[in-house]
Amino acid sequence: MLELDQLVMDFSGFKAVNGCSLKVEKGTITGLIGPNGAGKTTLFNLIAGAFPPSSGTIRFLGEDVTDLESDALFHRGLVRTFQIPHEFHQLTVLENLMMVPPAQPGESLFANWLSWGKVRKAEAEVERKAWDTLAFLELTHVANQRAGNLSGGQKKLLELGRTMMTDAKLVLLDEPAAGVNRTLLRKLEEKIQILNRERGYTFILIEHDMEMIEKLCDPVICMAEGAVLIQGDFHTVRSDARVLEAYLGETQGDHA
Numbered sequence: 001m002l003e004l005d006q007l008v009m010d011f012s013g014f015k016a017v018n019g020c021s022l023k024v025e026k027g028t029i030t031g032l033i034g035p036n037g038a039g040k041t042t043l044f045n046l047i048a049g050a051f052p053p054s055s056g057t058i059r060f061l062g063e064d065v066t067d068l069e070s071d072a073l074f075h076r077g078l079v080r081t082f083q084i085p086h087e088f089h090q091l092t093v094l095e096n097l098m099m100v101p102p103a104q105p106g107e108s109l110f111a112n113w114l115s116w117g118k119v120r121k122a123e124a125e126v127e128r129k130a131w132d133t134l135a136f137l138e139l140t141h142v143a144n145q146r147a148g149n150l151s152g153g154q155k156k157l158l159e160l161g162r163t164m165m166t167d168a169k170l171v172l173l174d175e176p177a178a179g180v181n182r183t184l185l186r187k188l189e190e191k192i193q194i195l196n197r198e199r200g201y202t203f204i205l206i207e208h209d210m211e212m213i214e215k216l217c218d219p220v221i222c223m224a225e226g227a228v229l230i231q232g233d234f235h236t237v238r239s240d241a242r243v244l245e246a247y248l249g250e251t252q253g254d255h256a
């Protein structure tokens with residue numbers, strides 16, 4: 001589904017991503033781990049089209065998308081969430097979902113501008129989808145609350161919900177567990193698994209929470225110094241001497 005070949009991101013002489021090659025198979029939840037500064041978020045930025053790589057290629061669904069920007073990738077079904085949720089905090093939770101543009105440009109309200117009947121129908125369809133998404137995420141009770149008032153975990157669920165409004169194919173989740181309490185974390189994990197198993201979403205997940213990686217991810221890819229150190233199942237990667245060495249010096253207890 002996704003193939004990276006020798007990606008490099010050079011920030012004025014510092015290579016945050018340095019010859020990174022990997023493949024992500026359709027239907028997987030791939031875990032991306034590595035010590036702080038390994039280049040994981042920069043790699044996500046490249047995949048999601050935030051900026052183009054200095055060199056190397058990105059193929060998505062068999063096509064070269066190396067130079068496509070995030071909007072174009074979004075319309076092809078490649079969507080990302082952020083470590084710090086990007087909700088519109090003054091809008092309600094329901095409105096936040098309804099703001100997400102449709103996946104296919106042809107479905108846009110603008111395309112129907114000649115017919116008010118069609119516009120109303122399209123709006124009703126978006127609203128129905130938003131309510132369905134809220135029900136799936138068990139957020140119906142906060143539908144009319146301002147998104148800015150949600151807890152950290154609810155905001156992460158809302159971010160996941162925004163990907164559901166687009167019928168995403170590949171979702172990049174940047175530290176979904178960060179700032180989420182244990183109860184909501186279990187819910188978030190469960191929803192990610194259902195979206196993967198029952199709705200065909202493929203995920204790549206950056207995470208420092210090794211419990212979540214162990215529970216959800218196969219394969220796991222460990223990055224260090226901008227490149228892939230090892231790829232395999234959780235236990236193989238976790239016990240690899242090179243991975244342990246890469247993490248040496250990490251002071252945060254929750255990290256690997």
Ligand SMILES: Nc1ncnc2c1ncn2[C@@H]1O[C@H](COP(=O)(O)OP(=O)(O)OP(=O)(O)O)[C@@H](O)[C@H]1O
Nearest residue numbers: 011014015016034035036037038039040041042043
């Ligand atoms: N725009 C930029 N300009 C210069 N250096 C950058 C830029 N963005 C990231 N870096 C550097 O690139 C390296 C990789 O950063 P990145 O955020 O991708 O790592 P990470 O693996 O996601 O780390 P963490 O787990 O702490 O989030 C870091 O040394 C960072 O300081």
